[in-house]
Amino acid sequence: MTVQLYDSKAQALRDFVPLDPSNVTIYVCGPTVQSGPHIGHLRGALSFDILRRWLAHRHGRVTFVRNVTDIDDKVLANASDGEPWWALAYRMELEFTRAYTAIGILPPTYEPRATASIPQMQELIERLIEAGHAYSAKEGTDAAGDVYFDVRSWPSYGDLTRQSLDAMEPAADADPRGKRDPRDFALWKGAKADEPSSATWDSPWGPGRPGWHIECSAMSRRYLGAEFDIHGGGLDLRFPHHENELAQSTAAGDPFARYWVHNGLVTVSGQKMSKSLFNFVLAADALEEFDPLVIRYALLAAHYRSSLDISQRGFDEARAAVDRIRTFLERVQRMPSPFGWSAERPEGFDRDAEPAVPEAGGPWSDEIPEAFAAAMDDDLGVPQALAVVHEAVRAGNSALDAGDDAGAWEWALQVRKMTGILGIDPLDEQWTSTDASAEASALDVLVQTMLAQRAHARAAKDWAAADRIRDAIAAAGIALEDGPDGTHWSLAGADSGAMVARDNSDSR
Numbered sequence: 357m358t359v360q361l362y363d364s365k366a367q368a369l370r371d372f373v374p375l376d377p378s379n380v381t382i383y384v385c386g387p388t389v390q391s392g393p394h395i396g397h398l399r400g401a402l403s404f405d406i407l408r409r410w411l412a413h414r415h416g417r418v419t420f421v422r423n424v425t426d427i428d429d430k431v432l433a434n435a436s437d438g439e440p441w442w443a444l445a446y447r448m449e450l451e452f453t454r455a456y457t458a459i460g461i462l463p464p465t466y467e468p469r470a471t472a473s474i475p476q477m478q479e480l481i482e483r484l485i486e487a488g489h490a491y492s493a494k495e496g497t498d499a500a501g502d503v504y505f506d507v508r509s510w511p512s513y514g515d516l517t518r519q520s521l522d523a524m525e526p527a528a529d530a531d532p533r534g535k536r537d538p539r540d541f542a543l544w545k546g547a548k549a550d551e552p553s554s555a556t557w558d559s560p561w562g563p564g565r566p567g568w569h570i571e572c573s574a575m576s577r578r579y580l581g582a583e584f585d586i587h588g589g590g591l592d593l594r595f596p597h598h599e600n601e602l603a604q605s606t607a608a609g610d611p612f613a614r615y616w617v618h619n620g621l622v623t624v625s626g627q628k629m630s631k632s633l634f635n636f637v638l639a640a641d642a643l644e645e646f647d648p649l650v651i652r653y654a655l656l657a658a659h660y661r662s663s664l665d666i667s668q669r670g671f672d673e674a675r676a677a678v679d680r681i682r683t684f685l686e687r688v689q690r691m692p693s694p695f696g697w698s699a700e701r702p703e704g705f706d707r708d709a710e711p712a713v714p715e716a717g718g719p720w721s722d723e724i725p726e727a728f729a730a731a732m733d734d735d736l737g738v739p740q741a742l743a744v745v746h747e748a749v750r751a752g753n754s755a756l757d758a759g760d761d762a763g764a765w766e767w768a769l770q771v772r773k774m775t776g777i778l779g780i781d782p783l784d785e786q787w788t789s790t791d792a793s794a795e796a797s798a799l800d801v802l803v804q805t806m807l808a809q810r811a812h813a814r815a816a817k818d819w820a821a822a823d824r825i826r827d828a829i830a831a832a833g834i835a836l837e838d839g840p841d842g843t844h845w846s847l848a849g850a851d852s853g854a855m856v857a858r859d860n861s862d863s864r
Contacts, residue, residue, distance in 0.1 A: 359414055359733045361407075361586075362661060364594060364616040365516050365602075369735060372411075372615065374585045379417045382408060383576040383613070385589035385597065386422040386467070388568075389448035390430035393455045393639040395655070395666060396622035400590045402652065403619035403660040405461045407588070409777055410732050421579045422464040423572060424449050427471050427565055429529075432555060441555060442471075455639040459652040460779045460786050466579050470566065474557050476574040477566045480608055481543045489607040490543055491536065492561050499534025501546015501562035505569075505604050507539050513603045516616065517595045527596065529567060541600050542567035569600035576601075577610060587613035591621055591661075620658075623665045637666055649787045650675045653780055656738050677746070681775060682782035684749045684756075688768040689783075691761050724773050738778065745774045803834060803845050811843070 359372040374380045384404045387397055401422075412418045425431075426445035435441035449469075457463075481503055484490035489509045493499035507513045507521060514521055526538035530545055547556040547563040556563040566574075576584060589598060598616065605612040624637070642651055654674035658664045723729075725748070731740035752767030775781040782788075806825055813821040829836065834845050 359411065360735055361615055361617055362735050364618045367518070370615065372585075374415065375583065375614070377415055379419055380411045380415050380586070381580045381584040382411075382418060382420045382586045382588060383572070383580055383584060384420070384422045384464075384587075385572055385593055386424050387449075387452050388425040388428050388430055389445045389452065390428065390434045392448055392451040395637045395639055395642050395651075396590075397452065398455060398459060398461075398639050398642075398651070399622050399655045399664060400619050401456055401461050402459065402655050404588050404617075406656060406660065406736055406738060406778065407586075407617065408462065409779060410736060413777055414733075418465075419580065420462075420464045421466045421468070421576065423575050424452075424467060424469045425568065425571060426469045427555060428568055432551060435552075441552065451640070455643065458643050458648045459655075460648070462779075468575050468579060470571040470575065473571070473575050473578055474566065476578045477570050478544075478559050480570060480574050480577070480604070482560065483608045484543065484604060487607060487609070489604075493531075493534030493546070499531035499546065501544070501564050502530050502534050502542055503544035503561050504530070504535055504540040505543055505600065505607075506536060507541070507603070508537055510603050510607045512606065514599065516599045516602050519595070519599075541569060541596065543570045543604070569597055570604060572597070573601050573605045573608075573610075573612075576613075577605070582609075583611035584613060586615045586617055588617045588619070591618045594618060619660045620662045620664065623663050646671055647675070647678070649780060649782065650678055653678050656778065656780075657742060659739055660736055677742075678780070678782060680746065681749055681771065681780070684752050685768055685771065685783055687756055688752065688764050691756075691764065724777070725770060728774050732777075741774070741778070745771060745778075748774070803829065807836075807843050807845070 360369045361372050362368070363370045382404070384401075386401075387393065404420075404422075408418050408420050424445075426442070426449065431445050432441050435444045439447075481490060484505065485492075485503070488506075490503055490505050493502040493504070514524070521539065524539050526532065527535075527541040530542035532538055543566070544559060544561055545564050545567055546561070547553075547565075555565055557565060576587070587598065587601075602612060646654075650671060651674075654670050655664065657670075657674060657677075664670075725744050728741050728744040731737035731744065734740075748767050748771045752764050752771065755761075755763035755767060772781055772783065776784065779786075806829055810822050810825040810829075813819075813825065826836070829845070836843055836845055
């Protein structure tokens with residue numbers, strides 16, 4: 357099946373046909389690093405991480421560019437005498453990188469900083485001036501040195517957001533006295549007396565720095581060419597940022613992006629999360645409170661184009677879902693026959709044998725279930741894809757309970773394939789080599805000690821002591837499973853339908 361994506365410019369689902377089927381090209385607007393990331397930034401980056409992973413699954417190679425806006429009005433405004441703007445920008449960039457890495461977002465193929473592409477921006481501005489689509493502010497005015505895009509010179513301006521030019525608000529990104537039309541936007545900003553000299557570059561129009569919009573047009577062209585497959589970003593970037601990018605790039609003669617993909621915003625009590633509204637949840641605070649894998653699951657569980665309202669309930673549901681997957685996979689790991697996780701079937705398995713569990717996707721398939729693939733092909737239907745994952749988990753637990761080790765192993769293999777694509781495989785070293793793993797190991801030592809004490813009490817037929825130990829373990833939110841190969845524990849929130857204490861009491 358062909359991947360379909362919702363194209364924000366066409367306002368419709370479109371079959372995704374890349375320029376080069378062996379190398380999909382994606383440009384995503386990255387952070388403006390004036391301050392640290394909030395959880396809305398993580399949701400946006402994660403949306404395109406999922407898109408990248410799925411297109412890599414379908415096409416094999418993806419060249420993924422995500423920029424860093426390290427020179428901007430906000431960066432300069434947040435800098436202090438004790439910390440230059442460039443030092444602030446780099447420190448915040450590192451915070452974004454740490455947060456992205458923590459929740460398993462793959463590093464981009466290229467991650468250019470705006471300040472490294474100033475010559476390419478100036479070259480693009482010169483092309484626009486020569487084509488009659490840009491002009492310099494008048495000499496002798498406070499706007500001297502500024503260069504603006506002439507929106508009325510480009511009839512297609514407004515196509516991305518389907519707005520009438522006369523209905524648009526004025527562009528508030530530069531001194532309006534230098535503009536022919538208040539909606540014209542800045543391509544180059546002349547140096548100002550109250551800005552540091554380190555934030556200026558020489559140009560044909562005088563010293564200054566680039567406007568925000570020209571940065572992404574120049575960087576996408578530099579790293580992906582004049583035409584590329586997908587331009588992505590948050591829904592709040594459609595106007596004016598992406599509208600202006602589209603106008604200036606196409607006016608300069610570049611075909612530019614073939615598909616426009618935008619992720620929905622994170623809200624708090626129905627309001628858009630925003631630093632300006634002071635209603636944001638810092639990524640660092642979320643990572644301190646929740647398991648990074650739980651955060652990843654919570655942020656991808658809703659469709660990428662929908663709004664996502666942050667709540668404690670959402671994180672609790674994500675934790676329970678992750679625990680269900682992890683518990684099933686750990687149960688399979690403990691099977692008497694150590695099949696391992698290779699794609700090869702253990703010897704002696706009969707391909708044609710009637711499976712002892714429901715055929716949701718076919719337990720003998722080497723491929724991911726068709727229902728999962730269909731959901732992902734349909735504009736990244738992650739909620740529907742997750743439903744397929746949990747159906748496989750339930751089927752696998754049923755197979756284990758029925759003693760069908762072969763079927764359970766196949767279901768577990770499928771679960772790992774699907775969760776691997778989504779980046780939420782609990783057994784992946786990304787999640788098992790973290791500090792959380794060390795905490796789990798410490799907890800395991802304590803629980804195993806109590807289990808040994810319980811086993812000793814049961815052997816001595818001291819049922820009262822065994823009951824006290826069992827009750828203490830249960831009070832800590834831990835469920836027990838007694839089996840022929842010993843007793844295993846899991847967090848009680850990991851309700852798999854099977855991981856419960858098989859004996860309600862140690863009393864006899």
